Amino acid sequence: MIARRDLLIGGACLAAAGGALALANRREVRLLQKGKIADLVPANFGGWTSEDVGDPMALNAPGTLAGMLYNELLVRSYTNAEKGQALTALIAYGARQTDDLQLHRPEICYPAFGYALVRNEPVDVPLATGVSVPARKLAAEAEGRRESIIYWSRMGEYLPQSAAEQRKDRVQIAMQGIVPDGVLIRLSMGGDIPQYDWPNIQAFARDLIFAVKPEQRNVLIGSKRAQEIASGVKSA
Amino acid sequence: MAESTRPGPGPASIRFPVAVPDLPLWIGLAALAIPTVVSLGHQTWSRESGAHGPIVLAVGGWLLAREFRGAKSLAQPGSAGLTFAGLIFSLLVYVFGRAFDFITLEVAGLYGAGVAMLYSRNGMRAMLHLWFPVVYLAFLIPPPNWFMDRATAPLKQFVSWAAMSVLSTAGVPVAREGVTIYVSDYRLLVEDACSGMNSIVGLVAVSLLYIYLLRGSTVRYALLLVASVIPIAILGNIVRIMTLILLTYFFGDEVAQGFLHETAGLFLFVVDLVLVFLWDKALWRLVPKSWRTA
Numbered sequence A: 001m002i003a004r005r006d007l008l009i010g011g012a013c014l015a016a017a018g019g020a021l022a023l024a025n026r027r028e029v030r031l032l033q034k035g036k037i038a039d040l041v042p043a044n045f046g047g048w049t050s051e052d053v054g055d056p057m058a059l060n061a062p063g064t065l066a067g068m069l070y071n072e073l074l075v076r077s078y079t080n081a082e083k084g085q086a087l088t089a090l091i092a093y094g095a096r097q098t099d100d101l102q103l104h105r106p107e108i109c110y111p112a113f114g115y116a117l118v119r120n121e122p123v124d125v126p127l128a129t130g131v132s133v134p135a136r137k138l139a140a141e142a143e144g145r146r147e148s149i150i151y152w153s154r155m156g157e158y159l160p161q162s163a164a165e166q167r168k169d170r171v172q173i174a175m176q177g178i179v180p181d182g183v184l185i186r187l188s189m190g191g192d193i194p195q196y197d198w199p200n201i202q203a204f205a206r207d208l209i210f211a212v213k214p215e216q217r218n219v220l221i222g223s224k225r226a227q228e229i230a231s232g233v234k235s236a
Numbered sequence B: 001m002a003e004s005t006r007p008g009p010g011p012a013s014i015r016f017p018v019a020v021p022d023l024p025l026w027i028g029l030a031a032l033a034i035p036t037v038v039s040l041g042h043q044t045w046s047r048e049s050g051a052h053g054p055i056v057l058a059v060g061g062w063l064l065a066r067e068f069r070g071a072k073s074l075a076q077p078g079s080a081g082l083t084f085a086g087l088i089f090s091l092l093v094y095v096f097g098r099a100f101d102f103i104t105l106e107v108a109g110l111y112g113a114g115v116a117m118l119y120s121r122n123g124m125r126a127m128l129h130l131w132f133p134v135v136y137l138a139f140l141i142p143p144p145n146w147f148m149d150r151a152t153a154p155l156k157q158f159v160s161w162a163a164m165s166v167l168s169t170a171g172v173p174v175a176r177e178g179v180t181i182y183v184s185d186y187r188l189l190v191e192d193a194c195s196g197m198n199s200i201v202g203l204v205a206v207s208l209l210y211i212y213l214l215r216g217s218t219v220r221y222a223l224l225l226v227a228s229v230i231p232i233a234i235l236g237n238i239v240r241i242m243t244l245i246l247l248t249y250f251f252g253d254e255v256a257q258g259f260l261h262e263t264a265g266l267f268l269f270v271v272d273l274v275l276v277f278l279w280d281k282a283l284w285r286l287v288p289k290s291w292r293t294a
Helices: A004-021 A065-069 A104-112 A162-173 A198-211 A223-235 B020-042 B051-074 B080-099 B103-129 B133-139 B145-171 B192-214 B219-228 B228-251 B253-286
Strands: A028-031 A050-051 A072-081 A085-096 A116-128 A131-142 A146-156 A178-181 A182-189 B174-177 B178-182 B186-189
Touching: A004 B020, A004 B103, A065 A178, A065 B133, A072 B228, A104 A131, A116 A146, A116 A198, A116 A223, A131 A198, A131 A223, A146 A162, A146 A198, A146 B192, A162 A178, A162 B186, A182 B178, B020 B103, B051 B103, B051 B133, B051 B192, B080 B103, B103 B133, B133 B192, B145 B174, B145 B219, B178 B228, B192 B219, B192 B228, B192 B253, B219 B253
Parallel strands: A028 A178
Antiparallel strands: A050 A072, A072 A085, A085 A182, A116 A131, A131 A146, A146 A182, B174 B178, B178 B186
C-alpha cells in the first residue's frame, strides 16, 4: 500500500533531520566573561578624558534593530586638551552572533543614514612590532560634514575585515561548534574638520587598546593578538 | 463494548486527514519542517522584514490545494533519478543551513525537498500546471540580511528623500539631517521610518497574489502588472513615511510611534493592495482592447 519510493524519500528526510540535529549542537563562547564594555574600556587615559554620550539618537531603544542586535552599546566622546583633538568611540557588543542577529558593518549603515562613503579600504592598525589589527578606513561625507572613521570587528577569535570575510568566518566558527560573541569598535573624528585625519585615529586606537587591562584586551582584539602584545611589551 | 460490535462503518472508512500511502512523505516533511518553522517563528517571522511569512505559507498551501484538483488528471509518477537528485541536494543544503545557522539555506533546502516530493508523485506535466503556487511558496525563503541591506539601501535613501520633498512642497516643516528627520519639535529616526523597505519581498508576494487571482485577462496584461509590482511597493513606502511624518506633526510623537509599532506591517500591506488595485483599474482603461481578451 505504501510505495517503496515514498518510504525511501521519507527515510531520507528523517535522516537529514536527525543529522541536522546532531550537528546543530553548539555551545556559546564569550570572550567578555563578566562585567561591561563600559568598565573594561577606560574612560580616561593618557591625556584623554571622556564623556558618555549614551545613546544620542536612541539607536538602542527597545524594538529597534540595534536594540535587538547589541547587548551593550557604548558611545563615548573623548577629548584631549593637550593635542586639541576630539573623537567619538562607539563600541557595540553582541553576546550571541547568529545568522539573524550579527554585527552590522558601518559601510552599510552610513549610506543609509545619508552619508556618502567617499573612501572605503582595508587598513592595518599597528599595535606593536609585527602585530596589527585588520581594520577598515572610511571617509564619509554629508552636507557640510566630514567624518574620518576607523573601525574593526571581532567575531569569536576572528577579526573579519569585510562583510564577505565575516560570512566566511561565521561558517568557520559554526563548524567548530561555537556560537561566538562579537564586538564592533568604531572610532570617528568628524564635524567641520576640513582634512581627514586617520593617523591620529590609529594612534588613539593603539593607545586605547594598551590602556585596557592586558587580560581583557582579547574582548576587543581577540586572544591571539592580546597575547602577542602582552608578551611583546614584557620582553621590551 | 456493545458499541464496538455494532455493524456499521468499519475501520477502513475512518477518515484520516491524509491518506495512508502519503504518510511516509508527510512524516518526512514534518520532521524537516517543524524545527524550521519554530526557528522562523522566533527569528524572521517576528521581524517586519519577514512578517509576510505565515501569510505566504497559508496562501501558498491553499493555492496548491486549489490547483491540485485541476492537476490530478495530469499526474503520473516523476522520474526516480530526478526526484532523488533533487531531494538529496536539497537535504544536504538543509542540513548545512540548519547545522551552521544559515536560515536562508535551511528554508531553501526544505522548499527543495517539498518540491521533489511533489514532483515524485505527480510528474512534470502536473508540476507545470501547479507552477504558480510552487513559485509562490518560494517567497518563504528569507533573503540573507546582508543582501537585503545592500539591495534596499539606495531605495531607503530615495524613499525618505521623496517623502520629504512632497511634504515640504506642501508646506509641512520637515528637514533631514544625517540620521534624523525633524518635524516641528520632534525627530524621527530614518531607520524606523525606512525599515518598511524591508517588507518589499512581502509586498511583492501580496501583489502577485492579487494579479494571479484576478488575471482573467491576457498573459501580456498580467506581465505588465507584474512589472509594476516593485515600483508600487516603493510608492507604498513613501506613503507610509509621509503618514508617519504627518501623524507626528499633527498628533505628536507618541501617537506616531504607537501607530508605527502596532500596525507596522499591516498598514503597509493594505496601502500596497489599494495601490495595486487602483493601478490595475487605471491600466485596464489605458491598454489597447486586444490586450484585454486572449
